Amino acid sequence: MSDHNSFDTVRIHGGYQPEEHQYASNVPIYLSAAFNMGSAQRGRAIAEGRESGYTYSRVANPTVAILERRIAQLEGAVAAVAVASGMAAISNAILTVAEGGGRIVAHHDIYGASLDEFISLAPKLGIEFDFVDDINDPQELRNAIGPDTKAVFVESVTNPLTKVTNVDQVAAIAHEAGVPLIVDNTFPTPYLFRPIEHGADIVVYSSTKAINGHGNVISGLVVDAGRFDWSSKRFPQFSEPEFTLYTEESGHARSFVEAYGNEAFHQRLRCKFLRLLGAVLGPQQAYLELLGLETISERLSKEVSSAQRIAEFLASHQYVDKVNYSGLPNSPQAELVKNLYPRGIGSILSFELSGSEDRVNRFIDATQVFSYIPNVGDVRSLIVNPARTTHREIPFEFWEKNGLSVNLIRLSIGLEDPDDLIADLEQAFNKAYQD
Known part of the structure; x- marks a missing residue:
């Protein structure tokens, strides 16, 4: 297949050569913990990286590798690493870039579990986070980056307020300071937004969500643009001798920078963190992910269209105080959305x-088409109250900065008829406000 095919061709054919798999039309599921290396000489060559091949599925698996190659092609990246969950993707990226300690700049208004990790767990591992109130404020961001900063971490579209990050601007400021930009692009997916084209160095996904799209897989992805210079003294872990990279040909233990250059990040993540911490994606999950990718364009197009209609319906409703959907024409970020997201910002809104929290509970319980499920990006429409579920880990002092309240409701719009979804919401309003 040509390297210049469009997104819709790559999502179906990318990363797969049928002739290498008995000409199977569908990607085979390699349910094997380990693989015969053939000979002692070949086994050593694979282990030393001098020859490609598979040895053990914790290190690499053919089905998973096809998913990784397909995602890398869709993103315009050099490589992707598939992991067992979205949080594993975030954790592995953070640990790889800030190994040994350091600081990372981020914004408050992000997914609850991410913020929980950043404020309660990462500091115990020597990684501190410096939070900014407005990631799109250039001066505030510049002031937050210091000599110990190892990366800037952002969500392209935030959860659950759908604020859009000006990735081009943030990337330029990060690079000006000599640090990489990590973008969680879970909500838009590469169909709606490709962060690497806007300067991102690392992209992470909870591919459980819209990439898979069917609510039947827990999975994550770390995508490496392959452009950042990891030889900087700010990142000594990439330049230190690594015994696993010793070969007789080199005569010494090479560093990841020496062995892989600008691809040192994903190679170190795979070798040290995925291989040793073991948050591995299984081949069945990778296969289901590949199936989901095959329909991502059609799914997202309809879901975004429906989300737009529902956001407009809610914006004019008498029982709604505020709608968080940056895709609305009167949004403060309308111009930024128009420039960065010509296909829309995604299927999630809040x-x-x-009234009282009792109204919220009655509203949720009255819905019939929406499912009360703490997930997003499903073909089914979902409803949840973040302050009591997906974001309950966030301390109260962060609530205002994150736009959280007990009255906040998040919707993930699926593939049902939008008229039915609006009717379901309307009847839920009626029941919630019957006294």
Whole structure:
């Protein structure tokens, strides 16, 4: 297949050579813990990286590798590493870039579990986070980056407020300071937004969500643009001798920078963190992910269209105090959205219900088409109250900065008829406000 095919061709054919797999039309599921190396000489060559091949599925698996290659092609990246969950993707990326300690700049208004890790767990591992209130404020971001900063971490579209990050601007400021930009692009997926084209160095996904799209897989992805210079003294872990990279040909233990250059990041992540910490994606999950990718364009197109209609319906409703959907024409970020997201920002939105928390509970319980599920990006439409579920880990002092309240409801719009979804919301309003 040509390297210049469009997104819709790559999502179906990328990373797969049928002639290498008995000409199977579908990607085979390699349910094997280990692989015969053939000979002692070949086994050593594979182990030393002098020859490609498979030995053990914790290190690499053919089905998973096809998913990784397909995602890398869709992103315009040099490589991708598949892991067992979205949080594993975030954790592995953070540990790889800040190995041995350091600081990372991020914004407050992000997914609850991410913020929980950043404020309660990462510091115990020697990684401190410096939070900014507005990631799109150039001066605030510059002031937050210091000599110990190892990366800037952002969500392209935030969860659950759908604020859009100006990735081009943030990337330029990060690079000006000599640090990489990590972008969680879970909500848009590469169909709606490709962060690497806007300067991102690392992209992470909870591919459980819209990439898979069917609510039947827990999975994550770390995508490496392959452009950042990891030889900087700011990142000594990439330049230190690594015994696993010793070969008789070199005569010494090479560093990841010596062995892989600008691809040192994904190679070190795979060799040290995925291989040793073991958050491995299984071949069945990779196969289901590949199936989901085959329909991502059609799914996202309809879901975004429906989300737009539902956001407009909610914005004019008497029982709604506020709608958080940056794709609305009157959004403060309308111009930025127009420039960065010509296909829309995604299928997730949130809104604040008028009245007490009891109204919120009654509203959620009254919905019939929406499912009360703490997930997003499913073909089914989902509803949840973040402050009590997906974001409950966030300390109260962060609530205001994150736009959290007990009245906030998040919707993930699926593939049902949008008229049915609006009717379901309307009847839920009626029941919630019956006194």
